[in-house]
Amino acid sequence: MVPTRTTPSGVARVRHVPQRTCVACRRTGDQRTFVRLVRGAEGGVEVDERGRAQGRGAYLCRDVACWERGAKGALNGALRTTIDATNRAALVAYGSQFVSAPAPDSGAHDEESGEA
Numbered sequence: 038m039v040p041t042r043t044t045p046s047g048v049a050r051v052r053h054v055p056q057r058t059c060v061a062c063r064r065t066g067d068q069r070t071f072v073r074l075v076r077g078a079e080g081g082v083e084v085d086e087r088g089r090a091q092g093r094g095a096y097l098c099r100d101v102a103c104w105e106r107g108a109k110g111a112l113n114g115a116l117r118t119t120i121d122a123t124n125r126a127a128l129v130a131y132g133s134q135f136v137s138a139p140a141p142d143s144g145a146h147d148e149e150s151g152e153a
C-alpha cells in the first residue's frame with residue numbers, strides 16, 4: 038500500500054538551480070547570469086570563463102557597472118586579495134564588453150521574467 042502524499046500548497050516541481058551573488062551589487066541569480074572570477078596564483082584576480090577554476094571564486098553580473106565596482110574594492114574583499122592598478126584596468130576592460138543595454142526603444146518595461 039502506498040501512502041497518499043499531500044502537498045501543502047500544490048507546489049510545482051522546482052528545478053534546483055544554485056544561486057550566485059554578484060559581489061558588487063548583491064544581485065542573485067543562477068550561475069549563467071554571472072561571470073566567475075578567481076584569485077590567481079600571484080594574488081591577482083582572473084576571469085574564469087568556464088567557471089571551473091580551482092580556488093576561491095566570486096561572481097559579477099554581466100554589467101560593466103558591476104565590474105567597475107568590483108575592481109574598485111568589492112572583489113578585494115570577496116577574494117581576500119588586493120587588486121593592483123594593472124589588474125584593475127584589465128578587469129574593467131573585460132567588463133566593458135558588458136555594456137548595460139542602452140534599450141533602443143525604452144519602454145517602461147522592467148520586469149524580470151525568467152524567459153530563457
Ligand SMILES: [Zn+2]
Nearest residue numbers: 059062098103
Ligand atoms: Zn552586479
